[in-house]
Amino acid sequence: MKQTKTTELLVGMLIAAGVAALFVLAMKVSNLSTFSAANSYTLTARFDNIGGLKVRSAVVAGGVLVGRISSIDYDNRRYEAVVVMEVDQAYDQFPDDTVASIYTAGLLGEQYVALDPGGSEELLADGSEIEFTTSALVLEKLVGKFLLNSAEGAEATEGDGP
């Protein structure tokens, strides 16, 4: 077999290049570097409607990414969606009257959970449940409410006629 040493060298370089490329894809291109689940604690929140929230959607406080949704379940007895999230250990000062709301990023963007801290002295610990939640806005309900309101408004003004 001629040139075995060169061949082996080049093959080694190919494999190294391939692995390096995978690394680049993982680290620089994907969202891996932005959140690691190593040091995190768990919080739960219940919503009437989670809208388009997905597992691995963002958990945000003051606009900053502080965690990720780890699982979404449905409680068939209390008829609520149960969302479990992993929050970075560095942010463990959330008071226990924090409000968790589901907002949409941009006009048609992805949905995320926003944590709005309250004023309580007690803090949320690992495994605790957030009491105050605001569900996602569902577009159809909004439109329906709007139509209803404008219909009632029109009736009221008519009734005030001469």
Next chain:
Amino acid sequence: MLEWIRGLGRSGFSFFQTLGRSNLFLLKMLAGIPSVLVRPRLLIAQLFSVGVLSLPIIVVSGAFVGMVLALQGYNTLVDFGAEESLGVVVALSIVRELGPVVTGLLFAGRAGSALTAEIGLMKATEQLAGMEMMAVDPIHRVIAPRFIAGFISMPLLAAIFSAVGIYGGYFVGVGLLGVDEGAYWAQMQSKVDLYDDVYNGVIKSVVFGFVATWIAVFEGYDTVPTSEGVSRSTTRTVVYSAFAVLGLDFVLTALMFGD
């Protein structure tokens, strides 16, 4: 008329026969894998000829695909004022689809056809039969190392294609078209998911590598041992691999990215 129907039946039969032969062949090949691991020399030689020699075309294609994507993407996005999202467009297109698929097609064309021709020629010059008569199983010694080499090389090549493509897009988008550098990477990082996108892309390239190499190696082994037969087998490798890659891409995409 009757002759036509009979002909149709015959090709249907031969299709199933070939399908059966190729699967039995696959089993024999998989059984030969342990013996290859005992002789790394064979594997390394094949990794060189299948993987390293495909690098130039993969890198060049990756670069150009990334650059063209950036150009086209920019032209469209700028109408919506969304040119800052160029990084997302380039990265998702390449990592999810173009990386595995284009690499698969190029691999089938360059490495696949070379494998078929090489093995086919060995069959035509009775080298495979000679090995058999010397009590060396050609499937273990000739075919299995080539198969493993293809199977390992494809995901590596696809990853390299994707990485080069994204940087190619960076070069055109940020360097030439003036997209904000921070926006290019930051938006990309928030939208490209490690599991959904990168990992799935890698799975695709592994599947494509398996199938494209299998087809290439089988066509070579099964070829009619004349020069015309070898050239036809080589053509078949490229065509069937292309069908397989594109068809599997559809199925995998539906499974991975559908809801």
Next chain:
Amino acid sequence: MQSSTEKTAINGSETLVKIRGLHYARGDRVIFDGVDLDIPRGKLTAIMGPSGSGKTTLLRLIGGQLAPDQGSIEVDGLRVHELGRTDLYGLRRRIGMLFQSGALLTDLTVFDNVAFPLREHTDLPEAMIRDLVLMKLQAVGLRGARDLQPSELSGGMARRVALARAIALDPMMIMYDEPFTGQDPISMGVLVQLIRLLNDALGLTSIIVSHDVKETAAISDYVYVISEGKVIGQGTPEALGKTDSDLVNQFMQGLPDGPVPFHYPAPDYMEDLLNA
């Protein structure tokens, strides 16, 4: 790994290969239609016949690459077509085969080609393998060509290298598939001599499949003539020279017309010309 078929002669009988009632067809074409053959141990047996009479197929049947439709093929007491893979491979290690084209592995040098069976099937140290390879190459007169690539060899030289490779494991039998085809007189002479010499010096059993009557008859101990799926003549070369059979005679003498006609079947000549 030694299988049971690798140990030397299971029965020390006179006949090494015994073929009885062989029937083999490929698709619609019947290739062998009830063939009986005996290949005696230690002798050089030729199997001759017109092109397409299935001579190469016969070698493949003996080597176990093909299985007969009917009948039995026994090599050294073992029924070849009934052997499992390991046993078949064990048997093949005791048989050398010389293909028409030499079938050398094109990516290996001459040395590596001859060393191939030794490296694959034995655990001998490289130094010993080197000596064995050089000895085998010396026997065929190509020790100096050891570092050449197969593509640099002439046809005759390639066949000699293939011969060296075939005797690498000191087989009990060698099968030659058309060894003299397309050779110039000198290479032909060399091969003819080598085949006979090796057979005697190494105590081999040789089977030559050929249609080169003169060369093959000159070195064979026994000849079978096969045509249209049957054995139409057998005997020593001298006996066949005085045969009664017209077909065998036409073949042995190389006569253009006889039982195998010169003219392909056609309508009457006069009528063909007159009908415009």
